[in-house]
Amino acid sequence: MRNIKFTASIIICLLIFVSGIALGSINVPFNEVISIISHKIFNTELLPSIISNHVSIVWNLRLPRTILAFIVGGALAISGTVMQSVLKNPLASSYTLGVSSGASLGAALVIVTGFRIPLLGLFTLPSIGLLCGLFTVFIAVKFAAKMDKNLENNTIILVGMVFSLFVNALLTLVTALSDEHLQQLTYWQMGSFSLKDWSSVLVLFPIVLVGAIVIRSYSREMDIMTFGEEQAFTMGVDVYRLKWLLLGLSAALTGSAVSFVGVIGFIDLIAPHVVRKIFGSSHRIVIPMSMIFGGSFMIICDLIARTIISPSELPVGAVTALVGAPFFAYVYFSKRKEL
Secondary structure, three states: OOOHHHHHHHHHHHHHHHHHHHOOOOOOOOHHHHHHHHHHHHHHOOOOOOOHHHHHHHHHHHHHHHHHHHHHHHHHHHHHHHHHHHHHHOOOOOOOOOOOHHHHHHHHHHHHHOOOOOHHHHHHHHHHHHHHHHHHHHHHHHHHHEEEEEEHHHHHHHHHHHHHHHHHHHHHHHHHHHHHHHHHHHHHHOOOOOOOOHHHHHHHHHHHHHHHHHHHHHHHHHHHHHOOOOHHHHHOHHHHHHHHHHHHHHHHHHHHHHHHOOHHHHHHHHHHHHHHHHHHOOHHHHHHHHHHHHHEEEEEEEEHHHHHHOOOOOOOOHHHHHHHHHHHHHHHHHHHHOO
């Protein structure tokens, strides 16, 4: 039964992926999309019906944008899966530890000051965003460890929420004091894949791939931790070190994604819940399937964002919030009923 679900998920994911490339203000037939991609990769003959404009739209605009949307959605989904598992809280996400807030503040400072690192150039913004996201979670967990030597999950969550509120306040202050960058900062804080090209894909893909592989290698330890930290410790799992490592990797994934495309919420909350409902709780399956589901869901949200008021475009973060906010309420109140 699991193999059937897995196969169906892959097929649906591929259909969504091709749809993300084919549909838009100018629709490109599915067979032309396949032909163009095959021509560019394998140097096959193009279909006679394909016009040059469609080749440019598919290869230079929509394909890198769709791939980037899948990578970002997958990164956020894996991050959410890990945080919910490690902190044993169904509402845990990148925002819980202030990762998104830290990355946003770092990126906002780069936008306002125009700061550039000579060797990185245009990638200064994502690099600073990543470092600030990691720095925020490092400070939050370090502070939580000072308050609670056992590093209890509730302590981490509470400290993370406090840090997130504080950093968001600083971000609001920066935005309010930067009139000339107000529109850019506001739009960036709602997330967008607009004007993204192959360079973003080539930089973000290896980061997410390596992070996902390393996190999945700890699937067994995360499965053990679900039975309780004391039992995990007796079974030889270094819970304290593993928490640091997994939270750091999750922060790196979220910080990377956020710093490239802006703040996009709720993917990291929705994807793990849906995947666990369908495939169970084994992290060996949940982690890759969360990436597939999160990436596919992000493509759908981006497709809606750029077609619903075409030729104009909505921030994709607004679309994910419209779906995610009711889902957040559903999870919260359903858990309260169980109590």
